[in-house]
Amino acid sequence: MNGRRFAGWTVSVICALLAVYPSNRLLAQHVAIGPQVVFGDYREVSADLQYRGAGMGAAATFTWKKLSADVALSKVKYKPSKDGTATQEFDASELDVRLRYYVTGPVSAELGFVNRKADPEFEAQSVGAVTAGARMAYLLGPGVRMNLHGGLMFGPKFSGGGKVSALGALELGLGMTVDALRGRVRFTGDYGFQRLTRKTDDGSGEVNVPIQQSLGRLGVAVVF
Amino acid sequence: MRRAVLLTLGVLLLPLPAAAQGTPAPVQNATLRRAIQAYDNLDFAQVVTIANQALRERLTSSERARAYELLGFAYSATGQPDQAINSFKETILLDPDRELDPGRVSPRISGYFNAALGQVMVVRLLGADSSQFIAGQGFVPVRYTVTSRARVRARAVSGQTSVLLDSSITVGQVNLRWTARLPNGDPVPAGTYTIVVEATAGQNSFSTSRQLRVAHGAVDTLPHLTSLPGYTYLPETEVPPKSWRPMGLALVYTGVALAGTSALSSGDLGSASLREAGTVGAGVVLAGFIMTLRKPAPQPARGNILYNQLLREQIARRNAEIAQENQRRRQQVAISVVPLARPGSGR
Numbered sequence: 072m073n074g075r076r077f078a079g080w081t082v083s084v085i086c087a088l089l090a091v092y093p094s095n096r097l098l099a100q101h102v103a104i105g106p107q108v109v110f111g112d113y114r115e116v117s118a119d120l121q122y123r124g125a126g127m128g129a130a131a132t133f134t135w136k137k138l139s140a141d142v143a144l145s146k147v148k149y150k151p152s153k154d155g156t157a158t159q160e161f162d163a164s165e166l167d168v169r170l171r172y173y174v175t176g177p178v179s180a181e182l183g184f185v186n187r188k189a190d191p192e193f194e195a196q197s198v199g200a201v202t203a204g205a206r207m208a209y210l211l212g213p214g215v216r217m218n219l220h221g222g223l224m225f226g227p228k229f230s231g232g233g234k235v236s237a238l239g240a241l242e243l244g245l246g247m248t249v250d251a252l253r254g255r256v257r258f259t260g261d262y263g264f265q266r267l268t269r270k271t272d273d274g275s276g277e278v279n280v281p282i283q284q285s286l287g288r289l290g291v292a293v294v295f
Numbered sequence: 296m297r298r299a300v301l302l303t304l305g306v307l308l309l310p311l312p313a314a315a316q317g318t319p320a321p322v323q324n325a326t327l328r329r330a331i332q333a334y335d336n337l338d339f340a341q342v343v344t345i346a347n348q349a350l351r352e353r354l355t356s357s358e359r360a361r362a363y364e365l366l367g368f369a370y371s372a373t374g375q376p377d378q379a380i381n382s383f384k385e386t387i388l389l390d391p392d393r394e395l396d397p398g399r400v401s402p403r404i405s406g407y408f409n410a411a412l413g414q415v416m417v418v419r420l421l422g423a424d425s426s427q428f429i430a431g432q433g434f435v436p437v438r439y440t441v442t443s444r445a446r447v448r449a450r451a452v453s454g455q456t457s458v459l460l461d462s463s464i465t466v467g468q469v470n471l472r473w474t475a476r477l478p479n480g481d482p483v484p485a486g487t488y489t490i491v492v493e494a495t496a497g498q499n500s501f502s503t504s505r506q507l508r509v510a511h512g513a514v515d516t517l518p519h520l521t522s523l524p525g526y527t528y529l530p531e532t533e534v535p536p537k538s539w540r541p542m543g544l545a546l547v548y549t550g551v552a553l554a555g556t557s558a559l560s561s562g563d564l565g566s567a568s569l570r571e572a573g574t575v576g577a578g579v580v581l582a583g584f585i586m587t588l589r590k591p592a593p594q595p596a597r598g599n600i601l602y603n604q605l606l607r608e609q610i611a612r613r614n615a616e617i618a619q620e621n622q623r624r625r626q627q628v629a630i631s632v633v634p635l636a637r638p639g640s641g642r
Contacts, residue, residue: 114568116563123568217544260575
């Protein structure tokens with residue numbers, strides 16, 4: 072419950088910042104927005120609780136000088152894996168926001184947050200966390216870029232409670248963009264991996280209840 | 296016998312007809328023509344008689360000078376130097392620019408002629424060269440010869456304008472440089488100018504003149520430069536050699552993502568799913584492979600960019616100097632000076 076309040080507060084602050092920022096100056100910079108096909112793998116507690124699913128999403132990218140921001144929304148319908156013991160499917164709605172600042176060479180620093188809600192609420196854990204990390208980007212050729220990013224998820228909050236050690240929540244990602252039609256259209260492919268070493272204590276001692284998700288996003292975006 | 300020797304000597308000393316330099320004016324007077332005929336027949340006594348007779352008749356200045364010249368030749372041939380010199384003096388006073396051709400006149404006659412030159416006071420051989428120069432940066436060469444020491448004043452006169460070129464006591468050849476400028480430094484106005492040279496020695500005075508045409512023109516300006524001779528702009532981009540770096544990096548990035556996923560995945564949750572990473576990674580590797588095969592994109596050539604920048608700066612600096620020079624030239628006047636036909640000289 073605390074995590075949801077925290078995530079909501081962060082979203083409000085960022086939305087307010089974007090609203091205050093003059094829209095004409097934003098439009099003067101690179102803006103890319105478009106739909107995505109999302110597919111993923113979700114695991115929780117043990118190897119028996121596995122889900123796989125697919126869905127739709129949308130992503131937007133804003134670039135201004137050394138700053139850039141990514142906002143990705145997705146909704147994946149996770150279905151229990153045949154090998155597992157889970158029987159109930161659920162929807163995972165995720166909001167992933169990242170602010171990025173170019174540092175030097177291929178390296179940029181990232182700061183953002185992630186918020187994932189499960190529906191029905193008790194079929195999987197809803198999570199909210201602040202993310203911080205670094206990204207390396209490389210220009211493969213004209214209009215073709217790839218990137219590799221990694222970082223930590225700080226202060227994760229779960230709908231079912233529990234805690235995570237300082238280095239227990241990690242994320243890793245791989246991405247690429249291909250510009251087409253003289254940069255007016257951009258094809259994107261992103262991979263994101265999250266691992267949260269969650270522990271709960273029901274009074275009989277700490278119990279490991281890890282959460283892990285692999286998410287792939289393939290999409291197309293229009294560049295303004 | 297003595298008469299025969301004198302005759303022989305006279306033949307040897309005989310100047311050829313029209314021994315004076317330049318084409319002589321045609322002789323109209325019949326008596327003078329008879330004197331010339333007698334001179335051609337080596338009858339020097341007749342020459343003296345007929346030439347003196349012609350001098351008592353109405354002759355033009357040129358014919359009168361010719362008559363005295365015949366007398367000078369005849370007296371020289373008959374060994375009468377004083378009369379010869381006196382005759383040549385009259386010739387020189389009538390035609391100061393008259394000269395004998397040393398290739399056709401004996402040294403003896405030339406000697407008498409030069410002796411006559413030293414005994415009269417004239418200004419002769421006044422001349423000026425054609426010139427073209429920027430006002431203040433050039434001059435018109437003017438020269439003349441004064442036969443005896445005298446106070447000589449040379450002026451350039453045109454209407455109300457009179458510019459003193461030189462004033463000095465001199466003898467012999469004089470070379471002057473006329474800068475064609477007024478006393479205040481401005482170029483003289485365009486027009487026809489008369490160079491007047493006046494010589495005064497005691498009671499004697501002599502003047503001669505020569506006309507020049509002075510024209511004004513604009514000074515040519517320099518064209519602006521678009522390039523420097525010997526220097527050309529270099530291409531500011533260059534295509535780097537084909538490289539496997541995109542493919543290699545794509546493999547590295549994808550490998551790190553796959554290995555990182557495997558390494559970071561929780562052991563309690565079974566083996567990690569590599570479907571998502573594999574899909575995106577395959578796209579990255581494919582893109583890297585295609586980029587490796589493609590011709591590399593042109594990259595900025597920093598050395599060439601710097602070189603071109605320096606070249607542009609150099610051309611701009613040179614053009615600024617040219618603009619400054621052209622601004623100066625537009626305020627300048629080109630002066631052309633051409634000598635006109637000689638109006639003659641007078642006493």
